Amino acid sequence: MQNITFEGIKQSLIEYYSSQDEFKDFNWTAPAITTLIDAQAYLAHYLCTYANFALNESFLDTAQKRSSVVSKARNIGYYPEQYKTSVASLKLDYTGSANLDGFVIPIGTTFAATNNGTTYYFRTYEPVAVQKTQSGRYWAQVNVREGTEITNKWTQNKESNTQFILSNPKVDLSTITVKVYENESDTTGVTYNKIESIAQFGHDSAIYSVEENTEENIQLIFGDGILGRKIVPGNIVECKYVATSGSEANGIAVFQLVSIPGEGYDKQRWTVTTVSVSNSGGDRESIESIKLNAPRFFQRQGRDVIAEDYRADVMKHYGSIIDAISVWGGENNTPPEYGSVFISIKPKDALSLSSTQKNNIIATILQSSVVGITPKIVDPNVLYVNMEINASYNKLQTLQSPVTIKEQLTEVAKSFFNNSLSSFNIDFRYSKFLAALFGVDSSITDIDTNVSIYQYITPAINAKTSYLIDFKNAIEPGTVYIGPYAVLGTSSSMYYMDDDGNGTIRVRSDNYLENVGTVDYTTGMITLKSYRFNTDVVTQIPVSVKPANKNMSVSQNYIFSIDTIDVTLNGE
Numbered sequence: 001m002q003n004i005t006f007e008g009i010k011q012s013l014i015e016y017y018s019s020q021d022e023f024k025d026f027n028w029t030a031p032a033i034t035t036l037i038d039a040q041a042y043l044a045h046y047l048c049t050y051a052n053f054a055l056n057e058s059f060l061d062t063a064q065k066r067s068s069v070v071s072k073a074r075n076i077g078y079y080p081e082q083y084k085t086s087v088a089s090l091k092l093d094y095t096g097s098a099n100l101d102g103f104v105i106p107i108g109t110t111f112a113a114t115n116n117g118t119t120y121y122f123r124t125y126e127p128v129a130v131q132k133t134q135s136g137r138y139w140a141q142v143n144v145r146e147g148t149e150i151t152n153k154w155t156q157n158k159e160s161n162t163q164f165i166l167s168n169p170k171v172d173l174s175t176i177t178v179k180v181y182e183n184e185s186d187t188t189g190v191t192y193n194k195i196e197s198i199a200q201f202g203h204d205s206a207i208y209s210v211e212e213n214t215e216e217n218i219q220l221i222f223g224d225g226i227l228g229r230k231i232v233p234g235n236i237v238e239c240k241y242v243a244t245s246g247s248e249a250n251g252i253a254v255f256q257l258v259s260i261p262g263e264g265y266d267k268q269r270w271t272v273t274t275v276s277v278s279n280s281g282g283d284r285e286s287i288e289s290i291k292l293n294a295p296r297f298f299q300r301q302g303r304d305v306i307a308e309d310y311r312a313d314v315m316k317h318y319g320s321i322i323d324a325i326s327v328w329g330g331e332n333n334t335p336p337e338y339g340s341v342f343i344s345i346k347p348k349d350a351l352s353l354s355s356t357q358k359n360n361i362i363a364t365i366l367q368s369s370v371v372g373i374t375p376k377i378v379d380p381n382v383l384y385v386n387m388e389i390n391a392s393y394n395k396l397q398t399l400q401s402p403v404t405i406k407e408q409l410t411e412v413a414k415s416f417f418n419n420s421l422s423s424f425n426i427d428f429r430y431s432k433f434l435a436a437l438f439g440v441d442s443s444i445t446d447i448d449t450n451v452s453i454y455q456y457i458t459p460a461i462n463a464k465t466s467y468l469i470d471f472k473n474a475i476e477p478g479t480v481y482i483g484p485y486a487v488l489g490t491s492s493s494m495y496y497m498d499d500d501g502n503g504t505i506r507v508r509s510d511n512y513l514e515n516v517g518t519v520d521y522t523t524g525m526i527t528l529k530s531y532r533f534n535t536d537v538v539t540q541i542p543v544s545v546k547p548a549n550k551n552m553s554v555s556q557n558y559i560f561s562i563d564t565i566d567v568t569l570n571g572e
Contacts, residue, residue, distance in 0.1 A: 453473070462528045
């Protein structure tokens with residue numbers, strides 16, 4: 001049968017029976033016969049549907065159930081990422097008069113924070129000594145993580161049991177600690193180490209592995225006495241971990257001290273200042289992500305050699321916090337850096353990673369990186385777009401007001417950039433952009449645009465420095481503008497740079513001052529050669545150009561972002 005719908009199966013049955021001599025004279029429309037045929041067709045249709053589902057669940061790319069996807073990924077050595085705690089850095093200042101010399105902010109000091117109406121609790125996970133300023137004030141900077149510390153205990157009462165299921169599925173695997181006690185009288189216990197594969201160790205190795213089971217819970221897997229030390233009857237397994245809210249606790253900027261364990265001091269005497277907002281919280285890896293990353297993980301066999309290997313490694317461990325990622329070899333960098341691989345990441349909750357996130361990612365991928373390759377993380381480089389849209393429309397062909405059409409044109413333009421261009425290596429295609437604008441209202445007869453793009457440079461304070469400003473797109477001659485910026489010791493309030501239309505960058509005030517660099521109109525590279533910005537203020541200076549072509553491209557760590565949209569609407 002090729003048609004396995006209910007009606008198709010029913011018709012196939014009737015055709016089959018009709019071809020048999022025993023059933024040639026049957027009336028297939030009779031109620032009794034129809035009921036029997038319907039029952040057979042229903043049963044066959046049910047079995048075909050079940051078999052189809054079962055077959056689909058047998059392959060990674062067609063499976064729909066999470067348990068099936070996780071199981072197939074595990075068969076090729078890929079273990080999906082689980083929840084990650086959100087972390088933050090806080091500064092504590094003591095306003096009381098007590099002597100805090102030698103005082104330590106202990107583990108478990110608790111802070112409360114609210115996000116979208118929900119209160120989350122962050123706790124210190126390492127002791128931090130209080131510092132004393134020259135003026136006699138006390139302060140400390142602490143790192144905190146969100147979540148609840150949970151302890152699960154099991155007493156081994158079966159000879160064959162090697163699996164222990166944690167009570168809370170929202171586990172940050174990096175926080176798990178496991179101890180095994182010989183019996184109830186054992187007060188010391190043996191600390192077990194988490195590894196990727198038990199097969200890597202001998203019969204007496206105190207190790208365990210972690211995996212997600214078919215019920216979507218987290219379970220500990222211990223050895224059987226041949227591969228890894230066996231948990232024998234009477235042993236007590238103790239597992240401590242942090243259950244977290246994941247990404248829900250990201251982006252919090254205000255924290256309140258709740259308690260300091262132990263003797264502490266009056267919490268009202270401590271003021272809390274946020275050094276870095278909560279970040280890095282992640283959720284369990286999605287089914288779609290597992291299907292994408294598992295084959296790539298298998299291909300690289302645990303080694304990071306080419307750029308795609310590094311991408312797969314980062315996505316495996318940190319995919320839950322990543323919105324977009326771009327990886328390229330140092331030989332393709334500008335300027336080239338042989339022996340390096342560059343990684344640019346746009347996180348879900350910010351434009352760039354925090355220093356802590358960068359350090360964690362580098363530490364992770366160094367474990368798989370081949371000797372001689374240095375991984376480097378660079379921030380996304382945003383090309384901001386200023387868009388002027390001049391549109392004409394026929395007043396007689398629309399019921400929409402001019403205000404409404406202008407608002408819709410603005411919104412469509414914003415959505416085009418935010419939804420279609422908010423990632424790496426995605427080019428701006430002018431024809432698609434125009435099609436989106438014309439789709440706003442059938443009365444629109446003509447659209448013209450004027451586009452400029454810009455990025456920022458941060459000048460070195462009173463030091464001669466060279467600057468490379470790469471726009472990745474051809475530049476229209478005579479459109480380079482850098483500034484304005486202030487210069488110390490001058491009466492002029494406005495200094496800026498521009499190009500002369502022939503490739504020279506010059507400094508200007510009320511008039512020409514000096515040549516300081518060059519611009520390659522074809523490649524979009526602007527070079528400032530050993531220039532000193534005479535300023536004592538750290539500030540960003542905008543660099544604006546007009547692209548030579550309507551279509552624009554980005555690569556490596558560059559990404560488009562719409563800045564301003566100015567719509568002019570003319571009625572006809």
